[in-house]
Amino acid sequence: MDDLAVEVIERVRLWPTHAALDGRLMRVKWGAWAVYVPARQLKLLHAVGGCQHCISPRGPKREAVLEGRETGPNAEAWAAAFRRPVVRRVAENWVMFDRLHRAGLGPEPLGLVVVRDYRSFFSRGVGPAAGLRVADLNTYPEKTPATEAELRAAGIVPDRTLASIREQIRGYVSDLNNLYGAMPLDGEAEVEQVEAKLRRALEQAG
Structure with missing residues (x-):
């Protein structure tokens, strides 16, 4: 983990049909918890204020959940998801994809990314992001x-x-994120190392 580098993207803007990464327009593919930018092989987690977000139309309203107005059976899980820092979930994803790749079950993880200045059509303002x-x-x-x-x-x-x-x-695991997403078994120490690298990269970019 010591030699794991983090790429810093200064500015990202997301629209329903495309993205601008440091001013360069690129097409995107949308998922409920992340957007994929094929030109950069980048999976960028949805973020609001630096925390996870979900754009599934079947999901509850973020504000209703965080203000305690959502009372459905999964209300606590949604609240935990929306409060989870994206750097934490990206770190968990990295550890899992590394394990999957080593086992021949998933894609090779190529690099970590943080975004200092991120805004999307759902983000309620500017904030950090990661992928x-x-x-x-x-x-x-x-x-x-x-x-x-x-x-x-x-x-x-x-x-x-x-x-x-x-x-x-093509027979490989590609997506690990949902309300009750996949997790690395006994991976706390590895996840914390990766998360710390992401946080340091954001701090240094700030």
Whole structure:
């Protein structure tokens, strides 16, 4: 982990059809918890005020959750998700993708990224963001889809709904994030190291 570098992107602007990274326009692919920028192989987590956000139309309103007005069965989980710093979730993603890649079950993680000045059409203002670059699974040879047992053997606790198992690309796990997202088993120390690197990069960029 000591030689793990963090790329700093000074400015990102996101619209429904495209993004501007340091002034360069690029197309994007949207997910509920992250946006993917193919030209940079960048998976950038949705952020509001530096914390996770979800743009699924089936999800609750952020303000209602954080103000305690959401009383559904998953209200506490949504509140925890919306309060979770994106640097923490990116660190968890990095550790998991590293384990998956080593086991031949996921894309190679290529680099960590922080954004100092981030704004999207949903972000309620400017704030920091973070993400990671991963290899393009569309260039990988197709294989038999990864199984839950294989993920657990690689040190990954799958998400509660097993979406990470169902929604693979060419037989590889590509998405680890949802309300009850996948987590690295016994990965606290590794996650903390990566998170610290992300935080330092943001502080130095500020």
